[in-house]
């Protein structure tokens with residue numbers, strides 16, 4: 648069967664990565680989490696006490712420790728130079744600062760360069776904020792996934808508790824609101840639905856329902 652590229656965008660914690668992973672699995676495609684790249688850049692900047700407003704400082708650090716991905720055990724692993732930072736990029740500190748780092752034009756240019764290399768071979772499910780609008784404007788399927796802030800916060804809260812992390816529902820809500828605002832209002836590649844994207848409101852849907860809906864959309868295209 649012909650392989651296509653699938654773009655999944657939407658606000659923070661809308662369930663994109665969980666669903667995208669399952670869609671990729673069902674189609675035997677590669678899942679690419681682009682948020683992890685912005686998180687890795689943020690982790691690197693924080694670790695080196697860089698000024699997060701200074702994109703040149705962040706870019707210089709990325710030159711010394713370039714971002715790369717590997718799929719050795721079927722899950723995406725992200726590296727800074729030789730160091731696997733897959734787990735380290737999930738802290739609150741990174742979450743609270745990533746949207747600021749993602750406003751920088753030069754940082755975005757570097758991330759998009761890596762992302763476009765990865766889509767050269769079709770058969771990719773890529774999730775993020777600007778995939779359908781900017782990274783893969785010709786993606787055969789574009790999904791824009793939304794859900795209410797309350798629902799998204801609740802899901803993230805339960806996820807954190809299940810992982811054994813401490814969780815504060817109100818703090819999660821505030822983080823989601825703040826990240827959405829910065830992502831929607833930034834100048835370069837803001838979070839916006841592509842004109843040809845299909846919007847899916849997942850507020851009252853299960854992961855499998857959303858996955859099946861996307862698989863049905865894909866089936867019409869291939």
Ligand code: C5P
Pocket residue numbers: 659660681682683685686745746747749774775776777778826830
């Ligand atoms: O997907 P995730 O929530 O991990 O993304 C973290 C942050 O990275 C987002 O809030 C956004 O600021 C940034 N991001 C972006 N463009 C993407 C993916 C993520 O600006 N394609």
